[in-house]
Amino acid sequence: xxxxxxxxxxxxxxxxxxxxxxxxxxxxxxxxxxxxxxxxxxxxxxxxxxxxxxxxxxxxxxxxxxxxxxxxxxxxxxxxxxxxxxxxxxxxxxxxxxxxxxxxxxxxxxxxxxxxxxxxxxxxxxxxxxxxxxxxxxxxxxxxxxxxxxxxxxxxxxxxxxxxxxxxxxxxxxxxxxxxxxxxxxxxxxxxxxxxxxxxxxxxxxxxxxxxxxxxxxxxxxxxxxxxxxxxxxxxxxxxxxxxxxxxxxxx
Amino acid sequence: xxxxxxxxxxxxxxxxxxxxxxxxxxxxxxxxxxxxxxxxxxxxxxxxxxxxxxxxxxxxxxxxxxxxxxxxxxxxxxxxxxxxxxxxxxxxxxxxxxxxxxxxxxxxxxxxxxxxxxxxxxxxxxxxxxxxxxxxxxxxxxxxxxxxxxxxxxxxxxxxxxxxxxxxxxxxxxxxxxxxxxxxxxxxxxxxxxxxxxxxxxxxxxxxxxxxxxxxxxxxxxxxxxxxxxxxxxxxxxxxxxxxxxxxxxxx
DNA sequence: AAGTGGTCTAGACCACTAC
DNA sequence: TAGTGGTCTAGACCACTTA
Numbered sequence: 001x002x003x004x005x006x007x008x009x010x011x012x013x014x015x016x017x018x019x020x021x022x023x024x025x026x027x028x029x030x031x032x033x034x035x036x037x038x039x040x041x042x043x044x045x046x047x048x049x050x051x052x053x054x055x056x057x058x059x060x061x062x063x064x065x066x067x068x069x070x071x072x073x074x075x076x077x078x079x080x081x082x083x084x085x086x087x088x089x090x091x092x093x094x095x096x097x098x099x100x101x102x103x104x105x106x107x108x109x110x111x112x113x114x115x116x117x118x119x120x121x122x123x124x125x126x127x128x129x130x131x132x133x134x135x136x137x138x139x140x141x142x143x144x145x146x147x148x149x150x151x152x153x154x155x156x157x158x159x160x161x162x163x164x165x166x167x168x169x170x171x172x173x174x175x176x177x178x179x180x181x182x183x184x185x186x187x188x189x190x191x192x193x194x195x196x197x198x199x200x201x202x203x204x205x206x207x208x209x210x211x212x213x214x215x216x217x218x219x220x221x222x223x224x225x226x227x228x229x230x231x232x233x234x235x236x237x238x239x240x241x242x243x244x245x246x247x248x249x250x251x252x
Numbered sequence: 253x254x255x256x257x258x259x260x261x262x263x264x265x266x267x268x269x270x271x272x273x274x275x276x277x278x279x280x281x282x283x284x285x286x287x288x289x290x291x292x293x294x295x296x297x298x299x300x301x302x303x304x305x306x307x308x309x310x311x312x313x314x315x316x317x318x319x320x321x322x323x324x325x326x327x328x329x330x331x332x333x334x335x336x337x338x339x340x341x342x343x344x345x346x347x348x349x350x351x352x353x354x355x356x357x358x359x360x361x362x363x364x365x366x367x368x369x370x371x372x373x374x375x376x377x378x379x380x381x382x383x384x385x386x387x388x389x390x391x392x393x394x395x396x397x398x399x400x401x402x403x404x405x406x407x408x409x410x411x412x413x414x415x416x417x418x419x420x421x422x423x424x425x426x427x428x429x430x431x432x433x434x435x436x437x438x439x440x441x442x443x444x445x446x447x448x449x450x451x452x453x454x455x456x457x458x459x460x461x462x463x464x465x466x467x468x469x470x471x472x473x474x475x476x477x478x479x480x481x482x483x484x485x486x487x488x489x490x491x492x493x494x495x496x497x498x499x500x501x502x503x504x
Numbered sequence: 505a506a507g508t509g510g511t512c513t514a515g516a517c518c519a520c521t522a523c
Numbered sequence: 524t525a526g527t528g529g530t531c532t533a534g535a536c537c538a539c540t541t542a
Contacts, residue, residue, distance in 0.1 A: 014530065040508065051532045056509090064316070072509045073539035092495065096444075189495030192348075192488035193445055193463045211445045211463030215495065236444035243344065243441030243467065244496050266511065292527065303513045308528090324528045325520035 019048045019058035027067065027078065027183070028222045034177035035080040038068070067185055067222070081173035081184065090173065090187060090219075092242040093146060093234055103138040103146065105172075108203065110134040110162035112154065122218055122229050123153050130154035134165065137203045145239050147203050149231040156182060156227055173219075182227050184219045191215050191241060194233065204235045213241060271300045271310035279319065279330065279435070280474045286429035287332040290320070319437055319474070333425035333436065342425065342439060342471075344494040345398060345486055355390040355398065357424075360455065362386040362414035364406065374470055374481050375405050382406035386417065389455045397491050399455050401483040408434060408479055425471075434479050436471045443467050443493060446485065456487045465493060 023044075032038045039047070045055040059076060062068040066086065069077045079086070083102060094100050113133050120127040131151045138146040150172075154160070157180050168175040176182040194214035201208045213236045219228040234241065275296075284290045291299070297307040311328060314320040318338065321329045331338070335354065346352050365385050372379040383403045390398040402424075404412070409432050420427040428434040446466035453460045465488045471480040486493065 016530080042508090051534095053533080054531055057530085070509060071540085073507080073541080075508060075540095089496075096442075187496070190348075191443055191465065191493040191495055192491075193465050195463075211447075213443065213445050213465075217495075239444075241443040241495070243443055243469075243493070244341075244439070268511080294527090303515095305514080306512055309511085311528095322528060323521085325522075325526080327527060 015050050016054050016057040016061075019044075019050060019055060020061055022048060023058060023062060024067075024222055030181050032078050033181055034078050034174075034183055037075040037077050040075065065185065067183075078183070079185075081171055081177055083171055083174075087171060090184070092189075093140070093232075093239050094242055095141065096238050096240055099141075101140055103140055104142075106137045106139075107162070107166050108135040108137050108147075110165065115151075115153070119151055119229060123151070123226050125153050125155065132157060132160050134162075140239060143238070144203060144205050145235045145237075147200060147233045151229045152227065156180065176227070183221050184227065185222060186220045186224075187217050188220075189215055189217045196233070200233060204233060206235050206237075210235075212236070215241065267302050268306050268309040268313075271296075271302060271307060272313055274300060275310060275314060276319075276474055282433050284330050285433055286330050286426075286435055289327040289329050292327065317437065319435075330435070331437075333423055333429055335423055335426075339423060342436070344441075345392070345484075345491050346494055347393065348490055348492055351393075353392055355392055356394075358389045358391075359414070359418050360387040360389050360399075362417065367403075367405070371403055371481060375403070375478050377405050377407065384409060384412050386414075392491060395490070396455060396457050397487040397489075399452060399485045403481045404479065408432065428479070435473050436479065437474060438472045438476075439469050440472075441467055441469045448485070452485060456485060458487050458489075462487075464488070467493065 023038075026032060038044070041052055041055055041059070045052045048055060059068060059070070063070060066079055066089070069079045071077065081087070087102070088100055091103065093103075111133055113131055114128045115123065115125060115131045117127045119131065120129060123131070125131075131153050133149070133151045136148040136150065137144055138148065140146070152160070157176075160180075164179070165175070168179075170178075173184045176184060192214050193211055196204055196206050196208060196210045196212050198208050200212075201210065204210075204212060206212065213234040215230075215232040215234065217228075217230040217232070218226050219230065221227045275290075278284060290296070293304055293307055293311070297304045300307065311320060311322070315322060318331055318341070321331045323329065333339070339354070340352055343355065345355075363385055364382055366380045367375065367377060367383045369379045371383065372381060375383070377383075383405050385401070385403045388400040388402065389396055390400065392398070406412070409428075412432075416431070417427075420431075422430075425436045428436060444466050445463055448456055448458050448460060448462045448464050450460050452464075453462065456462075456464060458464065465486040467482075467484040467486065469480075469482040469484070470478050471482065473479045
């Protein structure tokens with residue numbers, strides 16, 4: 001197996017950056033899949049011809065990027081989307097009092113369509129290429145307060161059907177990972193005010209024309225590859241969008 | 253000078269966490285102020301009785317938290333808020349096409365008041381304690397599209413006046429740092445839809461009752477100490493709020 | 505007991521900045 | 524040239540997990 005021998009520097013400048021890129025390449029090539037363990041640090045250090053310390057520095061960054069997860073005594077794993085881990089890193093709607101809860105998702109519609117020029121540009125695919133588009137209605141604490149219009153390219157989700165989507169056992173991003181080996185590792189989001197249209201107001205529990213929160217998201221896999229476009233609408237009467245936090249002081 | 257000798261473990265569990273906490277304590281005690289250089293790694297390693305590698309690991313985390321900044325050949329500095337550095341980490345309103353620009357800020361009003369119970373709870377001060385409250389109107393690309401209602405406790409900003417606030421030479425958070433040694437290192441933000449009231453609509457260029465974006469922020473200094481509460485209103489006709497990004501892939 | 509990651513060390517050498 | 528942070532090494536020892 002070609003291990004991207006790192007004899008020639010030139011690319012990354014430093015050894016550990018080269019190692020990091022080589023590991024990202026291995027991840028993108030599905031050599032290690034979501035939830036799987038990767039080889040031990042000792043083995044990887046030998047494979048890439050660096051010391052343990054250098055290899056660890058590469059992994060440090062991949063862990064900081066939420067791409068890998070370390071477990072002492074067990075090994076290092078490809079980060080996996082799970083209900084109880086990282087879910088609220090991507091689901092950022094909470095009740096006004098701060099209470100976080102998992103949404104109950106209902107699939108409202110599902111269809112295959114051609115990408116508009118706009119959508120194609122966001123997904124970095126050809127205009128007119130096939131995409132799957134579906135609509136979710138979400139309930140929090142039993143209240144219907146949110147919808148999601150989601151589009152993914154057929155090329156990266158071959159064989160996706162309404163049935164398999166509806167019957168997925170876990171979260172959507174976990175489903176992407178397990179079935180299509182698509183790892184969502186980051187998103188860009190923009191938030192603005194919009195007005196509920198006739199079709200949506202019933203799903204959101206608001207009157208037609210009522211102001212709602214609109215969140216437009218692009219989700220990325222490794223190497224900033226866009227894999228999903230999502231427009232969410234939220235009735236913010238009792239729920240809010242959580243913006244950026246920061247500062248990770250340790251608890252004393 | 254007491255250097256918080258680290259002979260007794262117990263607290264952090266690991267040496268570098270202890271060193272990190274000791275450095276945070278030194279920062280909180282204003283031993284090193286915003287923009288200043290801290291002692292060299294070699295000196296700090298001696299001071300805390302650890303090896304360079306361990307000392308570096310502590311600094312690594314403080315750098316990751318945007319509390320310190322390293323400059324090869326120069327030294328390590330206490331991160332400083334500047335127009336051209338980190339400004340858009342806290343100012344998250346951009347034009348719909350993605351264009352980022354610095355806001356032109358006008359101080360609309362300034363007064364001293366007593367903290368309501370609600371505000372006092374957010375700022376972790378006594379109900380009825382004095383706070384300064386002021387209102388900014390912001391223009392982007394020459395358009396008035398945003399307001400900020402800002403409250404800070406008098407106890408942490410002694411002697412703040414309208415004149416000195418108005419005449420500050422740089423950004424607000426830089427001003428906090430230089431004049432009051434208050435270092436904003438993180439924020440919590442919640443976003444929802446609100447309606448423009450009579451007093452505000454003129455400042456935002458919308459009709460009374462028009463839907464606007466409301467952002468409620470708490471800004472924190474070291475050890476999660478709240479130092480500012482801010483409610484921003486945005487006309488999102490042409491401007492949007494930038495939510496969380498993630499994934500820091502290197503450019504190849 | 506064996507294997508994993510986590511911490512810590514002591515030092516070499518490089519790259520950058522100032523004087 | 525001297526001082527800074529940046530990289531890389533080789534290894535010891537600890538803590539955790541599984542068997």
